[in-house]
Amino acid sequence: MNGGTMEVVRELYGALAERSFERTAGWVHERVRLTSVATGDSYTGRRGFIEFHRGWAAAFPDLHIQSLELVGSDARVVAEYELGGTHTGPLLTPRCHLPATGMEIQVRVVDVLDLENGQITAFRRYFDVVSMLRQLGLVAGTPLHAPDRRAPLELYAQPVDGNAPQRHKAIVHRFFQEVFDRRNAAAAADSCAKRYSWHGGHLGEASSLQDYQSVITSFFVGFPDLEVEVLDTIAEGDRVAVRFAINGTHLGPFKGISPTYSRISGAGTSTFRIADGRIVEEWWQADLLTLLRQLEAKPAPDGTI
Numbered sequence: 593m594n595g596g597t598m599e600v601v602r603e604l605y606g607a608l609a610e611r612s613f614e615r616t617a618g619w620v621h622e623r624v625r626l627t628s629v630a631t632g633d634s635y636t637g638r639r640g641f642i643e644f645h646r647g648w649a650a651a652f653p654d655l656h657i658q659s660l661e662l663v664g665s666d667a668r669v670v671a672e673y674e675l676g677g678t679h680t681g682p683l684l685t686p687r688c689h690l691p692a693t694g695m696e697i698q699v700r701v702v703d704v705l706d707l708e709n710g711q712i713t714a715f716r717r718y719f720d721v722v723s724m725l726r727q728l729g730l731v732a733g734t735p736l737h738a739p740d741r742r743a744p745l746e747l748y749a750q751p752v753d754g755n756a757p758q759r760h761k762a763i764v765h766r767f768f769q770e771v772f773d774r775r776n777a778a779a780a781a782d783s784c785a786k787r788y789s790w791h792g793g794h795l796g797e798a799s800s801l802q803d804y805q806s807v808i809t810s811f812f813v814g815f816p817d818l819e820v821e822v823l824d825t826i827a828e829g830d831r832v833a834v835r836f837a838i839n840g841t842h843l844g845p846f847k848g849i850s851p852t853y854s855r856i857s858g859a860g861t862s863t864f865r866i867a868d869g870r871i872v873e874e875w876w877q878a879d880l881l882t883l884l885r886q887l888e889a890k891p892a893p894d895g896t897i
Contacts, residue, residue, distance in 0.1 A: 600710055601662055601669045609657045611649055613642045619712055626715040641715065643869060646782055647684050650766055652677030652697070664705075671703040675719070679728055681769060682762050690728070697727045757827030760866040764825065764832045767864075767871060772820040777808040789873040794880055795847070804874075814846025815856070823859075832864045838878070842887055849887060856886045 600619050607615045617638045626635040626644050635644045649655050655677035664670050676698040683690040699719050706714035763783060770779035780788075781801060790798035790807060798804040811818055818840035826833045839857045842849075860878030864871050 596710060597666050597669065597707055598662060598664075600707070600712075601671065601705060602660075604712070605657060605660055605671065605673075608645055613646055613649075616642060616645070620715075621708070621711040621713045624712055624715060626717075628717050630717070630719050630721045639868075650770065650782055651681045651683035651690070651692070652679055653681060653770075654678050667707060669705045669707065671705065673701055675699050675701045682766050684759065684762055684766070690730075693728045693730070695728045697724050699724050699727070757829065757832070760830070760832050760864075761825050761827045763866060763869065763871065764827075764834060764864050765822065768820065768822055768834075768836075771808060772818070775812050775816075775818065777805040777812065780805055780808065783871050785867070785870045785872045788871065791873075791875045793877060795876070810846065813844045814842060814849075814851075815840030816843050817841050830866050832866065834862050834864070836860055836862070852887050854887050856883050858883050858886075 604616055604619045607613070607619075620638055620641050622638055623636065624638060624641050626641050628634070628644070633644075635641060655675065658674040658676065660671060660673040662669055662671050676696070678696050679690075679693045681692055701717065701719045704714075704716040704718070705712050767780070767783040770776060770782060784801050784804070786801050788798070788801040788804050790804045792798070792807065795807070798807050818838065821837045821839075822834055823837055824835040837857070837859050839855070842852045842854050842856060844851055858879050860876065862877070863875045865873040
């Protein structure tokens with residue numbers, strides 16, 4: 593076997609282990625086809641390849657690869673390893689999503705990679721789905737199956753199709769969990785498009801993901817203990833509307849206002865537009881006047897802060 597081919601595969605798994613998903617595009621063909629044989633899901637192209645792995649990392653933020661073994665030839669490599677992590681985020685697939693169970697998994701995985709001219713053209717993943725579901729407590733006879741714990745798998749795994757509003761709601765919920773629950777602006781890259789458009793009313797506009805992450809960071813700087821609670825979610829077509837409550841303490845500078853050490857609480861709404869499995873646009877609305885009064889600050893004559 594060509595040593596360069598083996599090195600390509602090792603580097604690929606190294607990038608996956610480091611969650612450097614965009615870097616994997618350098619080793620896969622632009623029309624690569626990824627198939628999860630165990631679940632019947634399939635993804636096409638570099639973006640699809642990246643989305644598949646991002647989805648697993650979002651469901652298992654501490655996901656790790658152990659005991660990687662590679663065998664094969666220049667045209668095909670078989671990778672066997674153990675995949676472990678804690679299920680603290682929704683696991684999304686084109687067919688269904690599994691809400692977080694909080695359980696740990698350790699499953700043996702086999703991937704078959706077809707290569708051509710040093711690039712991966714096909715990627716097939718095999719693993720024991722039943723063993724994973726048992727570890728998640730979603731198979732009869734496991735601890736989470738007690739009457740006062742979890743619903744049966746057929747109720748817990750919510751089926752959706754590729755364009756279903758229910759799937760869009762799951763994407764937005766994952767966004768709130770990863771970004772606001774963990775106060776991590778960088779995590780927006782896992783759910784949002786690079787050309788993200790944010791319409792914040794009196795707080796201004798953002799025309800890229802990087803600009804939007806700066807907006808989020810300014811909230812976390814001004815209110816390090818910021819809490820955002822999703823109260824209601826409604827989805828139709830490509831739109832998802834969320835009503836939320838916010839609470840926090842003004843401990844840092846925010847929009848030119850020095851720390852007042854005041855507690856704030858309020859409510860607002862955001863309407864998200866989803867395209868190709870990612871959030872591409874958001875319209876944000878909140879009662880800024882009430883928040884300013886809680887900070888004992890006054891808006892400028894033009895209504896801005």
